[in-house]
Amino acid sequence: MSPGMRIRLALICLGVFPGVIAAQRRVDERHPISPDASIRLTLVVPMATVRVIGWDRDTLSITGTIGNDDRFDGGLLASRQGAKFYVESQKAFKEKKPAASKPVSLELRVPARSRLWIKGGGADVDIRDVTGSLDVSIVGGRIRVAGTPREVNAEAMDGNIEIVGTIPWLRAKSAAGAVTLNGGGDDVALSSVSGNVVVDEGSITRGRFETVTGDIRYRGTTPRDGSLTFDSHSGAVELLFSPKAQANFDFTTISGSISNEISSARAIAGKDMRRRELGLTLGGGGARIVARTFKGGITLRPR
Amino acid sequence: MKHLTEEQLNDLADDAIPARVGPEHERHIAECLTCRAEIARIRSLAKRIGALPLSIQPPAETWPMISARIRNSAPIPDQERSVLSRRPPAWSWLAAAAVLLVVVSSAVTTLVVRRPDVEVPATVASRPATDNDRNLAALSSREEGFRNTADELWAAVNARRDQLSPETIATVERSIKLIDAAILEAREALASDPNNAVIADMLAARYERKVDLLKRATELLPQS
Amino acid sequence: MFKLPGPASRVAQPVKSNSSVLSASNVTDLVSRASAGDNAAFEELYRQHAGRVYALCLRLSGDTGRASELTQDVFVRCWERLESFRGESAFSSWLHRLAVNVALSTHRRDSRRWRRVQAVAILPDAPGTVRSDSSDIDLEKAITTLPTGARTVFVLHDVEGYKHEEIANLMGIAVGTSKAHLFRARRLLRKSLEPQ
Ligand SMILES: [Zn+2]
Numbered sequence: 001m002s003p004g005m006r007i008r009l010a011l012i013c014l015g016v017f018p019g020v021i022a023a024q025r026r027v028d029e030r031h032p033i034s035p036d037a038s039i040r041l042t043l044v045v046p047m048a049t050v051r052v053i054g055w056d057r058d059t060l061s062i063t064g065t066i067g068n069d070d071r072f073d074g075g076l077l078a079s080r081q082g083a084k085f086y087v088e089s090q091k092a093f094k095e096k097k098p099a100a101s102k103p104v105s106l107e108l109r110v111p112a113r114s115r116l117w118i119k120g121g122g123a124d125v126d127i128r129d130v131t132g133s134l135d136v137s138i139v140g141g142r143i144r145v146a147g148t149p150r151e152v153n154a155e156a157m158d159g160n161i162e163i164v165g166t167i168p169w170l171r172a173k174s175a176a177g178a179v180t181l182n183g184g185g186d187d188v189a190l191s192s193v194s195g196n197v198v199v200d201e202g203s204i205t206r207g208r209f210e211t212v213t214g215d216i217r218y219r220g221t222t223p224r225d226g227s228l229t230f231d232s233h234s235g236a237v238e239l240l241f242s243p244k245a246q247a248n249f250d251f252t253t254i255s256g257s258i259s260n261e262i263s264s265a266r267a268i269a270g271k272d273m274r275r276r277e278l279g280l281t282l283g284g285g286g287a288r289i290v291a292r293t294f295k296g297g298i299t300l301r302p303r
Numbered sequence: 304m305k306h307l308t309e310e311q312l313n314d315l316a317d318d319a320i321p322a323r324v325g326p327e328h329e330r331h332i333a334e335c336l337t338c339r340a341e342i343a344r345i346r347s348l349a350k351r352i353g354a355l356p357l358s359i360q361p362p363a364e365t366w367p368m369i370s371a372r373i374r375n376s377a378p379i380p381d382q383e384r385s386v387l388s389r390r391p392p393a394w395s396w397l398a399a400a401a402v403l404l405v406v407v408s409s410a411v412t413t414l415v416v417r418r419p420d421v422e423v424p425a426t427v428a429s430r431p432a433t434d435n436d437r438n439l440a441a442l443s444s445r446e447e448g449f450r451n452t453a454d455e456l457w458a459a460v461n462a463r464r465d466q467l468s469p470e471t472i473a474t475v476e477r478s479i480k481l482i483d484a485a486i487l488e489a490r491e492a493l494a495s496d497p498n499n500a501v502i503a504d505m506l507a508a509r510y511e512r513k514v515d516l517l518k519r520a521t522e523l524l525p526q527s
Numbered sequence: 528m529f530k531l532p533g534p535a536s537r538v539a540q541p542v543k544s545n546s547s548v549l550s551a552s553n554v555t556d557l558v559s560r561a562s563a564g565d566n567a568a569f570e571e572l573y574r575q576h577a578g579r580v581y582a583l584c585l586r587l588s589g590d591t592g593r594a595s596e597l598t599q600d601v602f603v604r605c606w607e608r609l610e611s612f613r614g615e616s617a618f619s620s621w622l623h624r625l626a627v628n629v630a631l632s633t634h635r636r637d638s639r640r641w642r643r644v645q646a647v648a649i650l651p652d653a654p655g656t657v658r659s660d661s662s663d664i665d666l667e668k669a670i671t672t673l674p675t676g677a678r679t680v681f682v683l684h685d686v687e688g689y690k691h692e693e694i695a696n697l698m699g700i701a702v703g704t705s706k707a708h709l710f711r712a713r714r715l716l717r718k719s720l721e722p723q
Binding site for chain 2: 046121137139140155157158173175176191193194210212213231233234252254274275292294295
Binding site: 309345348355361364365368369370372 | 566574577580581585591595599602606663666667685706709713714716
């Protein structure tokens with residue numbers, strides 16, 4: 001007997017209305033687990049909502065609902081050093097009717113220091129209060145991370161990525177989605193092809209920001225020994241720094257414009273006339289801030 | 304009684320704590336030549352494995368490749384290194400182009416060879432690097448390497464495009480189109496100004512973005 | 528990026544380069560110089576440890592070209608993350624863990640990408656490859672022909688000394704699966720090595 005059948009029968013015995021059962025099925029598992037275990041969740045479903053919350057207990061709990069035909073598999077390694085779970089909607093993929101499948105909704109509570117690995121197709125992944133490492137990859141939907149994980153690697157195709165918090169090591173990339181950071185980090189690289197890359201109120205020591213057509217906006221600070229690089233083909237690069245910042249700015253564009261609203265320095269044509277350049281020092285210099293575009297405008301303005 | 308299971312034989316050969324070996328199994332081993340021979344065979348293989356060298360000299364081009372990937376043309380302060388090292392500026396990769404050329408071509412070979420259901424002769428002879436390669440011809444070779452890699456990856460995605468959702472394929476195609484347009488523009492600008500290191504660097508960055516995107520697309524293909 | 532458990536029985540031992548005898552302080556010094564951006568120091572670290580990293584990558588990938596690429600990835604990553612090396616473990620074990628991590632993650636990606644990886648270009652006669660270092664070419668060749676899962680477990684367990692629990696954790700498989708892979712690998716190796 002399949003697990004689905006077993007649950008269905010059990011519920012019928014309890015007198016639960018069968019119509020509800022046909023649509024969805026509950027998941028409710030709880031396992032003692034090592035505080036820094038690696039936890040893997042693979043979602044082969046058209047759409048899933050996953051909420052992960054780090055807590056101060058050596059327990060992994062996974063609750064929620066999945067489609068009745070979805071396969072739910074997995075469990076703990078004997079060592080309790082790891083757990084993996086797998087949700088698959090074979091029906092939706094075989095019939096190529098994503099809408100036919102009920103959305104999966106899961107909530108995981110994990111030891112805060114866990115190392116988390118989540119991979120999904122369409123998914124809304126919301127992770128908070130995890131201090132371990134995160135590796136999340138989705139196609140569409142949204143990745144949202146709030147808290148202070150020590151490492152984050154987030155990848156999406158057309159999904160958006162939103163990070164709130166200070167993260168020592170952060171990599172986030174999307175193709176068509178936006179990548180936003182509100183917080184900071186020591187070593188940060190954010191990129192998108194057509195989505196915007198936005199750092200809103202951040203302090204980053206070493207940062208690299210890249211788009212092809214999307215805009216890049218950085219509003220924040222960097223320490224005196226910091227280094228930030230902005231690179232876009234046709235997107236606009238807008239940098240908002242305090243006029244009191246201690247930094248050297250170095251802007252280059254091939255056919256875009258450079259505008260400086262922070263001091264009187266103006267861009268000049270490069271020595272071969274095929275680019276415009278602006279070098280600018282504020283507060284006696286310090287952080288190294290490099291921006292280059294092919295044809296997007298570069299703007300420096302006071303925050 | 305029956306012979307021991309493979310797990311029991313291996314555990315005994317390994318001198319591991321044999322989880323499921325009871326007194327009846329021990330009696331069996333004492334009497335059974337087959338099982339004892341089996342254990343001896345596993346042990347003699349283990350002895351051979353134990354004698355394997357733990358260190359093997361890598362091919363000579365390995366270090367120059369690493370060096371090219373981490374080195375910057377100008378001395379870079381410590382705190383900037385890890386960001387900047389991810390992509391060496393144009394002229395450092397030009398300087399290393401001779402080496403890169405060999406390796407890019409072998410990477411492409413690997414891709415070609417690994418494509419399922421295609422039979423391709425195993426190796427392509429590597430061209431030894433010379434100082435003469437350090438010119439713009441090397442840049443276009445490097446570019447060709449990027450292009451071939453991207454084409455191979457795209458072919459791999461395309462061959463199994465029905466296994467990805469139409470939305471995913473559409474996103475990938477749209478993004479590739481945008482990157483290609485950017486590449487074309489940078490390429491044309493570089494053609495009229497071949498010594499412009501900024502453009503060369505941007506061009507390389509766009510190619511890297513394209514290859515990275517295609518790699519991620521291939522990773523989305525179902526496993527089996 | 529997950530931290531990995533270290534190799535168990537055959538602990539990573541730094542490989543002696545021809546020119547220098549290693550001491551702990553030598554390595555510590557090189558690491559601190561390299562993490563301050565000293566390329567020459569990093570090159571020396573490479574000279575000392577590349578052999579072990581390459582051997583691991585070669586046996587895991589079964590392909591010399593791939594092994595060289597993996598070795599590059601490992602050292603580039605090492606260079607990028609050198610600052611995060613706190614000296615709590617020996618540099619060689621830290622690097623070894625990094626290498627396994629890189630090799631396995633790339634490998635996972637590769638196997639996802641290519642349904643059947645065709646083992647090619649196995650152990651060419653070029654100088655500086657297996658032939659000059661390893662006396663047991665038959666065994667090396669037989670290892671490269673193992674199926675991917677079996678080969679990975681075999682290399683980590685029998686060659687590198689990892690425990691099944693660690694391997695299971697690394698590969699995201701059950702301990703029983705790891706054992707099954709290992710026994711299958713040993714069976715296949717004996718089949719190809721022992722006279723029929
Ligand atoms: Zn027997």
